[in-house]
Amino acid sequence: MAQVTQALPRPKQAPWQRRNLKNIVLITLASVLPSLLAIAITVAFSIDGAIGLVAVFLPIQILATVAVGQYLYKKRGRQDAVLMIFTIFFSTLVVVLLTSVLVSVFQRGAAMMRLSFISQNATYISSTTSLDYGGLGHAMLGSLAIVGFTTLVTVPLGVGVAIYLTESRSGSRGIVRSLIQSMSGLPSVVSGMFIYSALIVTGVSHQIGLTGSLALIPLMLPTVARVCEEALRLVPGDLRSAALGLGAPSYRMFLQVVLPAARTGIITAVLLGVARVIGETAPLLLTVNAAANTNLNIFDGPIETLPTFLFRNLSYGTDNSIQRAWGAALVVLFLVLIIFTLARTVGGDKKVAKPKKRK
């Protein structure tokens, strides 16, 4: 009779995870001693913290790791050690710097968080009014209206450009791509200046929401077009061949095969585009008139947005208005965080719907 193979529990350690005591001790020492030594030296010679980090700690840590690496794994260990220390050191540095920015926004902004700050607008609110009155509700709605309109215009444009860049064989694709690329380096204030001089100085329009929306378009377009182009480019050529080989006209091939396969990428492109412009300040300062009341009509009247609300409160310079500015900063940060999380979850989505239940 054939013997049935029994299932065994998985061993605690795979062969490549084995460590002996000597290695553990040495590696622990190399990770702890250099920092202790560096602290001692910086304190003893009262060296500035930042200098101590780079000029004292980094060399000592590299030496120690290299020594252990050399001892344990010879030449290979030495090179690995240097690379490891550099990557860990600098990525930690970047993470620490970024977190400190975030933490300070959270600390200062959190004090401002209350329902009224989110739900009320700023009518009859001066720079010295108590923090319990007034808020940025009108600015959130204004941002929504202005960025919403920008998105409405930019997404078809950007997706269109991306389609042109990936699906056509035209010779001028190179020029269009370079143009889009250089647009992404356009300083946002220039975009505002352009609308200001073209529409507002010439008297075509007042400073209304629409002019703000228009000024944001050149800033959003490159992001949408480029991320979208990447998404379309990732669709394998095999699928295009398959569709064309089945007798599909190009437009059906694109609409029914390429677009669904790139769907999540395109949604990501839109979200990243929104995140790109939601915090833009300079072009809106030039093209939109401030308002303290709620206005959702981008075609008429002054309208407030989150970044301009933040900027104006900062420029009043009183304790209360600066506190409001921090609050606004936190709100913007939160919105961007939400958008990026959305982009991540959508982007990480499985391409195909979950299998349906079998009958």
Add this chain to the structure above:
Amino acid sequence: MNLSTATSHLRSEDINVWFGERHVLADVNLDFPSNQVTALIGPSGCGKSTFLRTLNRMHELIPSAGLAGSVLLDGQDIYGDGVNPVDVRIKIGMVFQKPNPFPTMSIKENILSGLKLSGRKFVNGDDIVETSLRRASIWNEVKDRLGEPAISLSGGQQQRLCIARSLAMEPEVLLMDEPCSALDPGSTRRIEETIEELSEAMTIVIVTHNMQQAQRVSHQTAFFLAEDGNPGTVVEFGSTDDVFNRPVDARTNDYVNGHFG
């Protein structure tokens, strides 16, 4: 059915192919009578896939592609003025070297995708799905999971799905580029049986590296060869029996008997 008097269904005349300035195929004149299976054999890189792609105008989708010559389908040049490549590809179906099911679609949707993509109306979708899957001998394996994504299938199953997808279009000619290169012996045998059955309804051209397979499935064989950077040509073309057992050219003899180069 009388195979002997069949009219020439598909025919290539003086097909020459370039990629950029590189001449990769020269003067290919082949005849594919209807209801016959033709095997294209030859060493890697001699232009078999490229030739196959010229037969249903997939070749022109490669940006650097160049072509001279004509391909006649029932006497009509598929490269003639005013011929829509889309119509050509509906009549002349293709199974690719690598399985390429649509990842966003379920198994069932994949089968019907050709009809939808070419804008054809159909009513009995379920019947089409079942018949096509049966003809590609994969029905039993997938009949309970038609709604699942096509990429959940194994490589060999995906290839048979792709064959079924082409069959759903009921093409007049089916071009197959090494359809069994990713399959196990069992699936290969089933595909070969499928080819035999299909040949009653359509003309088949199959590229294969497997000499036994060529002998098993094909009525006629063309041996392609590209020597030292020269463009590929057809060295020998005739009935499969002749090409394998009484080759005229010494190079064919070497190739089919496995001592080449």
